[in-house]
Amino acid sequence: MPSMELYYFPGTCARVALIALEQAGVPFSTQVVRFFRGEHKQPDHRARHPLGKVPVLVVDGQPLTENMAIIGYLYALAPQAGLMPQAGDPLVTARNWADLALCAATLHPLVTRLRVPEIIAGPEHSSAVWSRAEAALQEAFGVLETRLAGQRWMLGEAWSVVDAFAFWLWDTAVGADFDAGPFPALRAHAEAMRNWPAVQRALATEDAAFATFAAEGAPFSPPPSMRPVA
Template sequence: MMDLTLYYAPDTCARVTMIALEEAALPYDARLISFVRGDHRADWFRTLNPRGRVPTLVIDGAPLTENMAILHWLAQVRPEAGLLPEASSAFEQARLLADLAWCASGLHPIVTRMRLPHFFCDQPDAAANVRALAEAAMIAEFRTIEARLAAGPWWYGERWSIIDAYINWIWFRVTGCGLDASAFPRLQDHDRRLSDRPSVRKVLDVHAAASRQLAEQGLAVNFDTIASQVSQGKAA
């Protein structure tokens, strides 16, 4: 049996990785990272992930980073879990990778620009413009997803996949910072149905407990503080 350790922080995209591990029924040890405490900058963590990011999945002592790579690896080692559809050709496999890449490098960066525009501009007025442009870009992406969900309840029609979990995390992050959800009824329904999956309920409980733990220790992430640190050149 593989020895798996997942380094995560609550409400980050590591939530998608944790859902994948639960769906794959793979035992793993979850290790909480505190950004406020600076765990991500510590030498021991930088040894595992030089970029200081979560998720980081350590597999039999060897770290694997980047959600796209981790999710693809999990789909390969547990094909029976149905994290991704079975590919019938190299072309179909490439299309699955394209969907993962779109989530990780297409949608995900828009989330960062919406939630932390100061990472991209340290001038308050200009940062507001960064946020507005990012919101417009996300609305365009959601229109595409909304249209696709007309053909079935999930991204791949009748079958759930880890792409749905990634899309849902994107939805959670941007509706949680003010994006109007009312124009996207299918995505709202997608959110409700995904939340009914046992794997998702379990992971949401884990992340909620982690958030409470960090808050009790005075280690909750404050986005206003982060923005201030960025403008002063102090944030990692």
């Protein structure tokens, strides 16, 4: 089994890779990149990810970036772990991976605009960016809501890492003051995810990191909501 170390920051999309590693059941270690200390801008992390982002999975000394690629690698490494269904039909398989890509390429940028709109357009336009992202997410989450109203998990009756990505997206959006009220199926899905063993282990790892920050005298608080004031 290769040596694996995940570079992450708690609460970011690196949670998806963390859940995937826990579900895969492979040995790995973690290393927190302290963004609030500028560690993501240091040459050693830039060597792992040229843009200074997370997650990065270092495999036998070689960095692998992007959740889609990390999940694909772990699926190939542990195909029986249930990260993705083994459909048999190439079209069904492609559609399952398309759902993962929907989370990574379509919903993730919208959630980023909701969580940290000032990065996208500066403080003076943050509320406008938040509003546009919220409107787009109302539609996008509506699609997921309809799906989950008729089945237990994102891809049917079996859990998959698509659920992990959807959970992070939902959790982050709600944390940015997105209105969860109209989405009972997504709320129920999030609660089910919090009871999933791999998710519980990943969240415990994040909680331990936050506790370490506090012990170091640097407790972390997420940025305030940019929801426009009525």
